[in-house]
Amino acid sequence: MEWMILPLKRYAQFNGRSRRKEYWMWILFQVIVGIVLSFVDAALGLGGQATGATSSVPGSVAAAGNLRGGILSNIFSLAVLLPNIAVAVRRMHDINRSGWYILLPMVPVFVAIFAMAGSAASGNMGVMIVAGVAGLAALICSILVFVWYCTAGTPGPNRFGNDPKADVPADLARTFE
Structure with missing residues (x-):
């Protein structure tokens, strides 16, 4: 869980480096929260929609779903816009590329x-x-x-900072080995 919220702790920090684990755990966190908020939006009638359908043809297995967020999902997306950009820039820094490459x-x-x-x-x-x-x-x-x-x-270090794998606390690193 620490890796998932680390970009929130580094909310608008565009300098330094972020390793793959930090980036992809952040993406996973956003997907999970987005799905939950979309269901909450749909349940509370805040503009969200959650629908599903299955095939009625005998012998077939098919299912489809549609999930669209509403007000809460949009507020969350706006709130994490800056950390999204920041962690993407730091991710580019980790591979020794300018953060402008995200554009x-x-x-x-x-x-x-x-x-x-x-x-x-x-x-x-x-x-x-x-x-x-x-x-x-x-x-x-x-x-x-x-x-x-x-x-x-x-x-090792590059022009954007020290290796983030070397800076990880030992207990946090052991969690994801």
Whole structure:
């Protein structure tokens, strides 16, 4: 549990390094809280929705569900926006990359948005192709950033600070061995 709330303790700290465990436990914490808050929103009628369906065809096994958050989920998402950005920047620092790399997928997205806006005004098919290529580039950049989030940090100190594995208290490190 300590790893899950560590980014809250380092709420707006953009310097230093965060190891993979801190980043992914934070993501897990957000998923769990998001699901719980979505159910609470739906139960209290705060704009959330939780629905499910199963197949009625004999001999088939199929199920589907829809979960959408409401007011509480949105407040939680807004409250953890800054720690999300901070832990992502520190994660990039751990692999000796600038924190600005978390914005890499946004560059082609902005190109696609501007190209789409241009194509809507002019009806030019070439602009639509540029928007499609920019969308594909955004997908590739997103995959690259995801791979970086999964990459082991540089051992020892780097230009962003000391190795976070060396700074972990012994009792906390033993918990997740």
